[in-house]
Amino acid sequence: MNRKELIDALATKTGSTKVAAENNLAALIEIIGATLTKGESIALVGFGTFEVRKRAARVGRNPKTGAELKIKASKTPAFKPGATLKAAVNGAKKK
Numbered sequence: 001m002n003r004k005e006l007i008d009a010l011a012t013k014t015g016s017t018k019v020a021a022e023n024n025l026a027a028l029i030e031i032i033g034a035t036l037t038k039g040e041s042i043a044l045v046g047f048g049t050f051e052v053r054k055r056a057a058r059v060g061r062n063p064k065t066g067a068e069l070k071i072k073a074s075k076t077p078a079f080k081p082g083a084t085l086k087a088a089v090n091g092a093k094k095k
Contacts, residue, residue, distance in 0.1 A: 036077050046084035053078045 001009070003025070011021035032050055035042050041051035057073040081089075 039075075044082070046082050048079055048081040048085055051078050051080065052076070 007018055007021045007025055010016075010025060011018045014021065016024075032042060036050060036052050039052055041049055043049045052075050055074050055076055058071050059068050060071045061067065062069055
């Protein structure tokens, strides 16, 4: 499903217009991005948690030459699915 299909599904599910659904989705994405930028996490019970994970500095290799190179420490956004979502994807209901 791409963004347009998601907007269509959201508008249908909520009985709202596509414009309203697009605005709501854009606002949600903006809020998630801003929260993660501050280093905070967002927990949606039953769905999952959006969080920032720290990656340590490490030594990598250039696949073409085999030469070692230093990779700087960084932060990366991550999503950890909740138990209810995992169960739904696997075709079972959470007890």
